[in-house]
Amino acid sequence: MTSTDVHTDRRLGWALLAAAIAQIAAPVVQALADVSQPGDGSDDLLITPAGWAFSIWSLIYGLALAHAVVTLWKGDGVGSRRFVGDFIALYLGAAVWIAVSAAGISWATFLVLAFMTVVAIDAARLAARARLHDPAxxxxLARATSGVYAGWVSAAVFLNLGTGVIELDLAQPAQHGWQLALLAGAALFALGVNAQLPRSPFYAAAVVWALIGIIASVAGESTLALVIAIVAIVLLVVQTVWQSKRALAD
Structure with missing residues (x-):
């Protein structure tokens, strides 16, 4: 990818910065308005990560803001209009997700998060395939921003799917079988996406963080959920190390 498109239209850089600020401001406004926070309604799910795992949003917001500033400063968001456009759509989607979550409609937050997952993964793939620029x-930074974001929302979208299922009375939270299937599906999905990101370990790192949060939550509650999460972590780590070695050899 080249940086030409971004250099010739700085409006993209300003739009990226505005979108990054908007997604950071949205939860602040929500908190000040004293309405429900993202993740509310997920407490009944067995596979909800421990509360401290959601602190990753601070890292996600920090990386998003830093990347937007660097894009304006250097005129380069790792390149193409498509890459920067993915981020703008992702950040605006995050702001909408905050607003929708305030209404407490889990199936709607799932739909927004599904859209965010698609564009975040596309951005992560573009960054992972890009050759190192000068400066490298x-x-x-682009790989970290897109990878961490994509990894976390890839896990979160399955959690939101679970809360949506409960909200629509399609299954009961006390029934763990379907939640275990959801966890296994999330792990397989993450392995499939990670296989497309040979030069970016950040996606796997974010998913592993989510899985560690799940381990902390299910310990003592479900041995099978614990085993699924641990196996998923091992497979992601092995896959990422193997891919990184192959990428270095290329």
């Missing part, structure tokens, strides 16, 4: 750290 700008490419790594």
């Amino acid at each position: 750290w700008t490419t790594w």
